[in-house]
Amino acid sequence: MNKKFLGIKLSVYLTLFVCLVASFLVWLVAGANIDVDTIGNLLTGYTK
Amino acid sequence: MNFILSIDGGVFSSVWSSIINTFSRFEIRDAIDIVLLALVFFVAFSVIKGKKAGTIILGIAICVAIYFLSFIFELRALHSVFSVIIESGAIVLVVIFQPEIREALEKIGKGSLDGIKGIGEREKGISNYATMIDSICYAVHMMSLENTGALIVIERNTKLLGSFTDYILIDSLVNEKLIRNLFVNKSPLHDGALLISEGRIAAAKCILPLTEKKELGDYGTRHKAALGVSEVSDAITIVVSEETGKIAITYDCEIIHDVTIEQLKTYLYEKLAKQEVKDKT
Numbered sequence: 417m418n419k420k421f422l423g424i425k426l427s428v429y430l431t432l433f434v435c436l437v438a439s440f441l442v443w444l445v446a447g448a449n450i451d452v453d454t455i456g457n458l459l460t461g462y463t464k
Numbered sequence: 465m466n467f468i469l470s471i472d473g474g475v476f477s478s479v480w481s482s483i484i485n486t487f488s489r490f491e492i493r494d495a496i497d498i499v500l501l502a503l504v505f506f507v508a509f510s511v512i513k514g515k516k517a518g519t520i521i522l523g524i525a526i527c528v529a530i531y532f533l534s535f536i537f538e539l540r541a542l543h544s545v546f547s548v549i550i551e552s553g554a555i556v557l558v559v560i561f562q563p564e565i566r567e568a569l570e571k572i573g574k575g576s577l578d579g580i581k582g583i584g585e586r587e588k589g590i591s592n593y594a595t596m597i598d599s600i601c602y603a604v605h606m607m608s609l610e611n612t613g614a615l616i617v618i619e620r621n622t623k624l625l626g627s628f629t630d631y632i633l634i635d636s637l638v639n640e641k642l643i644r645n646l647f648v649n650k651s652p653l654h655d656g657a658l659l660i661s662e663g664r665i666a667a668a669k670c671i672l673p674l675t676e677k678k679e680l681g682d683y684g685t686r687h688k689a690a691l692g693v694s695e696v697s698d699a700i701t702i703v704v705s706e707e708t709g710k711i712a713i714t715y716d717c718e719i720i721h722d723v724t725i726e727q728l729k730t731y732l733y734e735k736l737a738k739q740e741v742k743d744k745t
Contacts, residue, residue, distance in 0.1 A: 431506060431509060432502070432506055435502040435503070435505035435506045435509065436498070436499070436502040438502070438505055439498045439499075439501035439502040439504075439505055440498050440502075442501060443494065443497060443498050443501065444483060444486060447486035447489075447494075448479065448482035448483045448485070448486045449482060450479060450482065454479060455532075
């Protein structure tokens with residue numbers, strides 16, 4: 417029972433952490449005005 | 465293909481300077497912004513976790529991956545098709561996730577409305593739940609002894625009636641004799657589920673969505689329907705097996721087999737009555 421309880425708590429904390437990282441990345445992308453094309457250009461090295 | 469992943473100095477440096485610039489303007493407001501967005505993500509994840517919407521999210525992720533890969537590998541035809549899909553994605557998402565969006569909005573609305581309800585109403589609510597749980601447990605106990613098959617759905621935050629394809633409206637107080645009568649083999653309403661909503665018997669003969677999980681191979685349609693409804697809502701469903709008289713509960717995509725009547729009563733009190741107290745204080 418304790419193990420299950422710990423498992424549930426850990427999974428909640430892990431999910432919260434992942435959500436925090438995801439929201440940080442969204443904030444960064446939005447703040448730096450990086451769009452899909454820019455990400456694509458970064459990966460391909462393509463320049464107009 | 466050797467140009468792939470060779471990062472262009474110009475693009476990289478301009479993006480990097482944008483990121484540095486964003487960091488240099490970091491304020492406490494941005495931290496609050498990030499935390500609030502993380503909470504929105506967490507609530508959204510909690511709503512779709514384990515439900516059918518979860519597999520749809522996976523499908524969307526695959527579409528996005530194909531979109532990026534087609535861009536990187538310059539597969540123009542594939543990229544143009546997936547561009548259209550991604551661009552019209554917002555409308556498609558609203559249509560696909562309509563039940564989940566509704567559930568999330570109901571949760572938000574319920575949270576704010578409960579705060580302004582009076583104390584008298586709270587006590588009345590708790591008392592109603594206790595009476596309802598006793599009636600349901602007694603009826604389930606009797607049907608279990610008589611090997612009468614039953615499927616009872618107790619609605620919580622997600623409103624279900626509108627999502628059923630077929631049902632007969634009843635709108636009556638919860639009464640153990642009425643519940644038993646509805647599930648008698650020869651009764652015209654015994655097929656399908658009984659829906660209990662807001663402390664009342666809302667409808668009978670409800671057709672529920674069946675689960676697609678394989679783990680219920682030996683069980684019948686009642687168990688599959690009970691698990692199916694738990695995948696699309698936060699309802700608690702009680703199943704009485706017609707063959708064995710055994711009681712099972714489904715909630716949040718999980719099924720608990722061979723439940724005794726005492727366990728059922730405790731479970732319902734935990735999930736309904738105590739939740740009611742917690743919600744309203």
